Amino acid sequence: MTLADFLGRIAADEALAPDFAAICDTGGRLQGTPSAERGFALMEERLSAFGTVWKEPVPYAGWRCHEARLTDVATGRDLDCTPLLGAASTPVDGLLLDTLDCGRGAPGDFSGAAGRAVVARHEYPFSAQTIHRRVKLAAAQEAGAGAFLIVQPEPGIGPVSGSSGRAGGKGIPALGISAEAGALLAGGRQVRLTLLGSDHAATAPTLVLVLPGRGEGHVVVSAHLDGHPLGESAIDNATGLAAALCLVRAAQPMAAQCERGLMVCIFGAEEWALAGSKAWLDGRTMAERRRMTVNINLDSIAGSPNLTALTSGFSKLGPFLTDAAKKAGRSLRTHRPLMRNSDHANFADHRIPAARLIAGFNEPDSALRLLLTGADRRGVVPIGQLRDATMTAGALVWEAMNAPHDTVLRLYGAV
Known part of the structure; x- marks a missing residue:
């Protein structure tokens, strides 16, 4: 299967819009509420169609x-x-x-x-x-x-x-x-x-699905599920969740042929100072973390047609991702300094090359200005824009799953 085949599957995916709507239907998904429980149940059901889903609770305050x-x-x-x-x-x-x-x-x-x-x-x-x-x-x-x-x-x-x-x-x-x-x-x-x-002491679920590749390593696609009670947490982060499901559907028939596999992580308690992904990563063994070659974190990927990869200080990661986007005929901006505004930061803390894909960076008039308010609802997300963002994410994931081993090793260079 080629890059064109992979992107073709994303372009033809008929479930992206229904998935996005179903996630918004669960509500704002504030961690610790029935709305978040409905969201995790939905994502677990959807992911289970592609393999075994591990549900791992992690503590947060x-x-x-x-x-x-x-x-x-x-x-x-x-x-x-x-x-x-x-x-x-x-x-x-x-x-x-x-x-x-x-x-x-x-x-x-x-x-x-x-x-x-x-x-x-x-x-x-x-x-x-x-x-x-x-x-x-x-x-x-x-x-x-x-x-x-x-x-x-x-x-x-x-x-x-x-x-x-x-x-x-x-x-x-x-x-x-x-x-x-x-x-x-x-x-x-x-x-x-x-x-x-x-x-009170609490736990948040982490959902993990692995599609193995030829080698031991895997690319981690992450997205957080929890949000806020004021709206539907549509941009932040039903967009990332729906895109993650779409990428799994596209990757399932070809992951075993790739240099490295795909791991999908759906985190909770992100809105609680990134507590969920921190606890989960801290709980992994060194060997488990070493198999995580690259993290592509999908968080608020629509609301503007312009996408930026926040590359967490990894000097080689920005060029790697922009070249990957270019191979697919897509444009991608990058911002190198580490920004602790989503779960990619915790991967970076463990020296895993990590990037957050986000729409509207440095665009204060974009729809992303509505995040954290009651106006963050599905109506501000054009589905065509979400599909375009998922296509770009797909180009990055494909390259990370198929790049030569020495190319990936270079991503771990100076931070």
Whole structure:
């Protein structure tokens, strides 16, 4: 079977759109909820058609929110908000705090934050210049803030979600709020913030399917299943899940003829500071990790027609992937510095050449601006765009499965 045959199977795949719709039907898939359980059951059923699926639970710091409320004291109006995952709780009767607008929320912007509810702006997550939400939260906590409020900048969409990264440790109450709520609080208001949550030990599933190749090694295609409760987690990450299923269908008849096989990993607890894939990889033996020759992580691969491979600092990986895309007549951008915004980062930590395939990098007007909000629904994903992205992913996977051994070894060069 040739590259053209492989891509032809992807192009003709009639299950890509139904798979994407079925995954969105399971809901936002917040880890620890029935929605995530439905999502994992669906993926396990779909993958089981191609071989034995190992279901391996891994630990993460579980958390459940019982109440989240933000009230403007002067008007008595409850403001649109959602808790950041795992955030610290307030006392039962809440906290009465003055707000302080800290603009962008860069580490130097929190002067005077002590004892106040600081307001900072959510940034487009996929840019080389972005300051991550957890960096802002950590800076606010270090400055002694009483609470952290992060503003979704686009009106009419509602609040922004995301992880606090607390993982059961010390922290401060933290909420995502809407653009409208942020505009009200920017002038300085007094608010009552109530956030009641409970920490608990939890596990998240990891689904693993292996299609063996001629040799011992395999290419790892990964995608995370968990998401957020505000929408359908369609871009992030029903797109990656549907593409992974499509790639398995295309690879099944030819994997045994390839230099190396295909391993598919479906992770949970990615939105919890990448906890699921970290625990799973940490639990592998050295020999098991050595058989993982390359990781292609599919996360938010539609929402823009432009794809970028985030190549985790591996100097040879970018040229390898762009050449693979070019052989298939497809274009691919690359970004070399390691970005810890998806599960590829944990593969890279174990010195496995790893790339995240993502749409809309450095495109703040793309549909990826809707991630972590209630607007991340299937309607913002053109199926033709998803198929194109899956074709590009297929070109990368094919090359990684068939490249000569010495070519793959060079990918492990200077990081």
